[in-house]
Amino acid sequence: MSWRRPLLSAAVLIPLLAACSAAPQAAAPPAKPAAGFPYTVTNCGVRHTYQEPPRRAVTMNQHVTEIMLALGLEKSLVGTAYLDDAILPAYEKAYDSVPVLAKEYPSKEALLAANPDFVYGGYSSAFSAKDGRSRDDLGRSGIATRLNTEYCPTGSPSVDDLYREVRETGRTFGVPDRAEAWIRQARATVAATEKRLKATRPVSVFVYDSGDKTAFTAGGKGIGNELITRAGGRNVFADLDKAFGDATWEQVVDRRPDVVVIYDYGSTTVEQKKKRLLDDPALKDVPAIRNHRFAVMPLSDTVLGVRVPAAVDKLAAQLHPAAR
Structure with a gap:
């Protein structure tokens, strides 16, 4: 039986020695923030800091849906609602890839079932308090919100406000270059019309x-x-x-x-x-x-x-x- 004792000792010692000789595990480095983040923006009196782009957005009203699609953000959308008429042909394919939550505004329950981290409303009615969808209500559920600036309580919106709307949305979703490219083209279109009407x-x-x-x-x-x-x-x-x-x-x-x-x-x-x-x-x-x-x-x-x-x-x- 004496031959078994050294072998048994070796079987015990080898894993212990391996454990002792292994280098200590370094703590994982903190995740590097996405470029352009954190990003803080105040929209219609509501201030929010984004640590990263929203990943599960819902749009309510056609014009804000089309802003998102113009910026190529359909993969960031988990739902959309409320068209006034046909979506622009250039965005039809992208739009068809996004679930439609309701023909008009979804109920609060249907909205929350999509598990959004961001809700973008085109009209103030998108954030109806009586329907439980106010910006405060959604904020308490951990959902960031944006209201199209045409319906902020003060001010007379202009084409410059449109450029700001697109720019801030692009920044929020981490695609500022796409936003600036769209703005350059839009400015050129408006300038050409102005020249023709001089x-x-x-x-x-x-x-x-x-x-x-x-x-x-x-x-x-x-x-x-x-x-x-x-x-x-x-x-x-x-x-x-x-x-x-x-x-x-x-x-x-x-x-x-x-x-x-x-x-x-x-x-x-x-x-x-x-x-x-x-x-x-x-x-x-x-x-x-x-x-x-x-x-x-x-x-x-x-x-x-x-x-x-x-x-x-x-x-x-x-x-x-x-x-x-």
Whole structure:
């Protein structure tokens, strides 16, 4: 039996010696922050610091969805909701890869089921407190939020605000170079339209969004007002201190617009809206009605999103066809 003892000792000693001779394990180095992070931004009064890009974003409203798609961020989206009309053809394939959470706004439960770490709303209604989706509510659930700056409580949004919207979204998601490339192209488009309109005189414009007893129209506080100005028009309801609001038909008659711009969306067609205006005897002497001067813009072209630069050019072509 004596031959077994040295072998047994060796069997015990070898792993002990190996353990003693092994170098101590160094602590793993802390993860290196992504380039451009941490990033702090204040949006509509809400300040947030991002340590890294959001990975599970949800967009609510078409124009902010299209901002994300224009920046090539569809893989960062785990859900989207609420289209006003068809998505831009350039973004259709990317859009089709993103789950649609609801035809309009999702319930709080449906939103949370997507497990987002970021929610991007286009209109203030996206963050409805009565539906449990306020920015404070979502923040308490650990979800960062952004509201399109057109619906911040103060200020009159401009094309420069669009550039800031795209820039800040690009920074938030770690793609600032894509944002700056988009901004350069957008500036070039707007500048080309401005150059073409240099010798034209502004025409007066009434926006007809909807309404029967009153006219729901574009006021002076939304990007729609700036779009009209840059397209060579003058919004006759620029004194309305909001993005959209009601005007009386008597005011429309008194302000005598040269052109009616019809916003195209929803179940009421452009032709139905035209008929309502043309059939109203009270409007028969309004120059735009008398001369059948109508322009048409999809609603999604008239909010603070990536369609604005091209929309300025499209509206300019309708207000000043001789300047093409």
